Amino acid sequence: MISPQAGVPSADSGLALLTDLYQLTMMQGYFEQGMTDTAVFEFFVRKLPDNRNFLLAAGLEQVLEFLERLRFAQEELDWLGRSGRFSKEFIDHLAELRFTGDVHAIPEGTVFFPNEPILRVTAPLPEAQLVETRLINLLHFQTLIASKAARSALVVPGKLLIDFGLRRAHGAEAGLLAARASYLAGFHGTSAVLAGMAFDIPIYGTMAHSFVQAHDDETTAFEHFSLAQPDNVTLLIDTYDTEAAAEKIVSLAPRLKQRGIDIRAVRLDSGDLADHARKVRRILDDGGLRPVHIFASGNLDEYALHTLKQRNAPIDGYGIGTRVDTSADAPYLDCAYKLQEYAGRARRKRSEGKATWPGRKQVYRFYDEHGLFAGDLLTLEDDCGEGQALTQLVMQGGRRLAPPLPLTEIRQRAAMDLQRLPMALRGLETGPVYPVTVSRALHDLARAVDEGKV
Amino acid sequence: MISPQAGVPSADSGLALLTDLYQLTMMQGYFEQGMTDTAVFEFFVRKLPDNRNFLLAAGLEQVLEFLERLRFAQEELDWLGRSGRFSKEFIDHLAELRFTGDVHAIPEGTVFFPNEPILRVTAPLPEAQLVETRLINLLHFQTLIASKAARSALVVPGKLLIDFGLRRAHGAEAGLLAARASYLAGFHGTSAVLAGMAFDIPIYGTMAHSFVQAHDDETTAFEHFSLAQPDNVTLLIDTYDTEAAAEKIVSLAPRLKQRGIDIRAVRLDSGDLADHARKVRRILDDGGLRPVHIFASGNLDEYALHTLKQRNAPIDGYGIGTRVDTSADAPYLDCAYKLQEYAGRARRKRSEGKATWPGRKQVYRFYDEHGLFAGDLLTLEDDCGEGQALTQLVMQGGRRLAPPLPLTEIRQRAAMDLQRLPMALRGLETGPVYPVTVSRALHDLARAVDEGKV
Numbered sequence: 050m051i052s053p054q055a056g057v058p059s060a061d062s063g064l065a066l067l068t069d070l071y072q073l074t075m076m077q078g079y080f081e082q083g084m085t086d087t088a089v090f091e092f093f094v095r096k097l098p099d100n101r102n103f104l105l106a107a108g109l110e111q112v113l114e115f116l117e118r119l120r121f122a123q124e125e126l127d128w129l130g131r132s133g134r135f136s137k138e139f140i141d142h143l144a145e146l147r148f149t150g151d152v153h154a155i156p157e158g159t160v161f162f163p164n165e166p167i168l169r170v171t172a173p174l175p176e177a178q179l180v181e182t183r184l185i186n187l188l189h190f191q192t193l194i195a196s197k198a199a200r201s202a203l204v205v206p207g208k209l210l211i212d213f214g215l216r217r218a219h220g221a222e223a224g225l226l227a228a229r230a231s232y233l234a235g236f237h238g239t240s241a242v243l244a245g246m247a248f249d250i251p252i253y254g255t256m257a258h259s260f261v262q263a264h265d266d267e268t269t270a271f272e273h274f275s276l277a278q279p280d281n282v283t284l285l286i287d288t289y290d291t292e293a294a295a296e297k298i299v300s301l302a303p304r305l306k307q308r309g310i311d312i313r314a315v316r317l318d319s320g321d322l323a324d325h326a327r328k329v330r331r332i333l334d335d336g337g338l339r340p341v342h343i344f345a346s347g348n349l350d351e352y353a354l355h356t357l358k359q360r361n362a363p364i365d366g367y368g369i370g371t372r373v374d375t376s377a378d379a380p381y382l383d384c385a386y387k388l389q390e391y392a393g394r395a396r397r398k399r400s401e402g403k404a405t406w407p408g409r410k411q412v413y414r415f416y417d418e419h420g421l422f423a424g425d426l427l428t429l430e431d432d433c434g435e436g437q438a439l440t441q442l443v444m445q446g447g448r449r450l451a452p453p454l455p456l457t458e459i460r461q462r463a464a465m466d467l468q469r470l471p472m473a474l475r476g477l478e479t480g481p482v483y484p485v486t487v488s489r490a491l492h493d494l495a496r497a498v499d500e501g502k503v
Numbered sequence: 504m505i506s507p508q509a510g511v512p513s514a515d516s517g518l519a520l521l522t523d524l525y526q527l528t529m530m531q532g533y534f535e536q537g538m539t540d541t542a543v544f545e546f547f548v549r550k551l552p553d554n555r556n557f558l559l560a561a562g563l564e565q566v567l568e569f570l571e572r573l574r575f576a577q578e579e580l581d582w583l584g585r586s587g588r589f590s591k592e593f594i595d596h597l598a599e600l601r602f603t604g605d606v607h608a609i610p611e612g613t614v615f616f617p618n619e620p621i622l623r624v625t626a627p628l629p630e631a632q633l634v635e636t637r638l639i640n641l642l643h644f645q646t647l648i649a650s651k652a653a654r655s656a657l658v659v660p661g662k663l664l665i666d667f668g669l670r671r672a673h674g675a676e677a678g679l680l681a682a683r684a685s686y687l688a689g690f691h692g693t694s695a696v697l698a699g700m701a702f703d704i705p706i707y708g709t710m711a712h713s714f715v716q717a718h719d720d721e722t723t724a725f726e727h728f729s730l731a732q733p734d735n736v737t738l739l740i741d742t743y744d745t746e747a748a749a750e751k752i753v754s755l756a757p758r759l760k761q762r763g764i765d766i767r768a769v770r771l772d773s774g775d776l777a778d779h780a781r782k783v784r785r786i787l788d789d790g791g792l793r794p795v796h797i798f799a800s801g802n803l804d805e806y807a808l809h810t811l812k813q814r815n816a817p818i819d820g821y822g823i824g825t826r827v828d829t830s831a832d833a834p835y836l837d838c839a840y841k842l843q844e845y846a847g848r849a850r851r852k853r854s855e856g857k858a859t860w861p862g863r864k865q866v867y868r869f870y871d872e873h874g875l876f877a878g879d880l881l882t883l884e885d886d887c888g889e890g891q892a893l894t895q896l897v898m899q900g901g902r903r904l905a906p907p908l909p910l911t912e913i914r915q916r917a918a919m920d921l922q923r924l925p926m927a928l929r930g931l932e933t934g935p936v937y938p939v940t941v942s943r944a945l946h947d948l949a950r951a952v953d954e955g956k957v
Binding site: 064066067068069070071072073074075077078079081082084088090125128132134174178181182183185186187189190193213215216217218219220221222223224226227240241242243245246252253254255256257258259260262263264273274276277278280281287288289290318319320371372375376377380381382384387388391392396397398399400401402403 | 524528
């Protein structure tokens, strides 16, 4: 649903070419050598970015959808064939390829921490390899945005938060998935209409400066907009002079009232938002418009929200765009999808600064007496542990075990999890490192792998 | 070509819902008031991010494609109808809507500066309003990435630069368009297979750590990979111990040679790249493998390339991913698409810190005696100027005036433009502000608009 570009396969393509070339060249090697045994890959984040105390898992639903639909379209196979890089036998293999593996995952909307795998793929090596690129692409981005957006939700609980970021998100898919991820993390809706249609997210909208500018007179613009959207009148008042526009609103309101129309809110989009909000609040209140809400936008993020809160700005809701949809202060996560086992033997990469924990892992979570997270244990799947097991089997033999969860349910889980975060991790300051213990069994396995004893 | 999500319209949708809700609510107001006169909107960047001395225009091709295909699919109209927000008359209008306007633009691959519009839409007000969101979405992102990638190309001219960023780009479209934008800006190719198919960009690939790990023995992995890709053998040597792996390459090379296979390159992906490159270069050279190139990757961007160059690292090519595909040090541009004229009268927004220049504009560029950029003049279209006029008519009445340019041609234009940048703007240090003069005619018009005299 990226706009169909010239040469891009049709929408019924399984997007199998949404991968790095090396996945295909390696796959050809695997097939030639008969290396199609079961591989286990896990996706995890290596470390938290600065300015983050936790991560919020998101993107699993799109991963499962991708795996279910994975296939090479004929035109894609023809194109690969013409490239001269691949044997006819290999292309024939690709024509038959489907994802037949298992997926274990930590559910979307779960808080997690570095080194805790949120996804495990268990599948024949070539399949598990091919899907790496898109799996990272999907999990990385939505987790990035959900983890960022959750910070705003924690800073101003109770305020209306709307995603306004589609225009400066990195492409169409980023805009749509950011709408999903921020809603999941606690936002209340999005301005992106297609995200509303695709994910059943509530959509919100106000008006733009151009609407005011296109009219010769600001009051006429307000009146026309109100008549066109009588049930949802939010008027943008900063095109020329914010306080003067607020006075116009006060004059206009009784005329609209006579026609049965109530002004629901005004929007501020520039200048000192706290200062304007206070002045506008006074003008509205003095004009008998106490029920009219003040909504603000313009370069907002959790830091700006925190400042506005500190200053007691009388603002009821926020439109948050670019800085959340690009996760501007940390626009990527240091994450990886790594081979942890092949043909029944645990594996481990030892590259400098990038070593991984081998084997199939489970994360157990422990709670304190107030029900808050007390610490996690990272261990092997078969190392039966106590605590709450976070990793679950969600796909078997290429088929989901359950239909997709409604997004509202995922959103509720996220809200619950955020309420169980230790207090020191909920704010904007860097908190203490959350305790994730690596089990003795895992240490032992890593050593055994290094010593060639596995 | 975002993966088709449940509920997302089919690929033959014109993506008209890829917009903000307020565009639709404003449009309903425009239709109700008969405000369908000609509007002029311009897209421009307000100011350079820190760490940028110039911008490189990109994304126009996708904008024109979007405008040509713009339409509402029946299922989209039905969905809007069910939302209860819009009148039946308005939905009927939408069913007929096509883009019928003109587009003026600065060609892709042109260097430009703040306040210089790179796109102008002249169309009936509702059409020009509807397309705002996607136009910004497309121009913003590709310009962001092209402007970032050009910096790497300027820092290490002559080195092979490959885009590796798909996995951590913000979604699929971001990965594909970043491949296009970075190629346009001077990269030599991408690892993203689908970008190769969609945009005819050369694709490159090596191997991953998982290939080595899946084998019991590193040398066997190298051998298997070489047999599978005999024409393009690039071997990743940092999975366990980089220098030890380089020695294995030296031992393996004669055996491969006997089978007619040459090792083309080795890849480093971790640790101190300059240090490893020097040691590996010596091992390869001592082993008679002078022609084998060294390719490096891992958290690279123009700053890292600059450091490696300063340290004389014997590296022949670079895989550059996350930091360029997310433009990590400046993940968004302060850009806007603003109404500059409606119904024959110039318009201007005066919001604090966000005032715009009214009217239809042209940018003239002047060159010094060495052929380098000497300064630009921003003026009104009908204020006949000297210098090179950058803005051209590219679409009339909703139809392109010429077929799409081959990407290689756009890439050549970018290369030429980058060679005409003043020297002080080519490096990584913040250079002097490039002189963009605002004409007297434009100042006069702005004043006249403010005084209500237009």
